[in-house]
Amino acid sequence: MGMSIQIRNESRAMIRTWPERISLPIASLDPERFPLTSGINPYGDTIFNQTQVERVSAELVMWLVEERDEATRSALETLIQACAGVHRFQYLWLVGE
Numbered sequence: 001m002g003m004s005i006q007i008r009n010e011s012r013a014m015i016r017t018w019p020e021r022i023s024l025p026i027a028s029l030d031p032e033r034f035p036l037t038s039g040i041n042p043y044g045d046t047i048f049n050q051t052q053v054e055r056v057s058a059e060l061v062m063w064l065v066e067e068r069d070e071a072t073r074s075a076l077e078t079l080i081q082a083c084a085g086v087h088r089f090q091y092l093w094l095v096g097e
Contacts, residue, residue, distance in 0.1 A: 002075075003042055005082045006093040015090060018082060022075035034059045043096040053092050057083035 002021035008014055029038040037059040040046045048056050057080055064076045086092050 001097045003040075003097070004095045005079065006095060007082065007085055008091050008093050010089050010091075016085060018078065020078065022078055024072060024075050024079075029063070034063065037063065040094055041096055045096060046094040048086075048092045048094075050086055050088060050090060053083045053086045056092070 002023040004021050005018040006014060007016045024040070024042070026038060026040050026042055031038040036048070036052060036056045060076050060080050060083065064073060064080065067073050067076060082092060
């Protein structure tokens with residue numbers, strides 16, 4: 001089923017949501033190389049603030065460069081775009097299955 005992607009403000013009000021759900025093989029990530037991304041919970045909610053989103057985005061780009069699976073690459077590209085849409089006083093919400 002996958003995770004849904006949302007951007008919310010400080011009051012938890014929805015700013016934007018993506019229609020497609022994404023699936024990522026998070027369990028295969030090395031926590032040393034991907035400290036924030038490896039902590040994404042595909043079955044629960046994971047929330048990143050603006051400062052964290054900048055670091056998560058850098059990790060996602062690094063992962064994208066190395067990834068060969070097209071479905072995973074597409075999911076990473078979608079998530080990178082979502083990260084770019086997070087502004088001051090906003091949060092990236094990844095809502096798991």
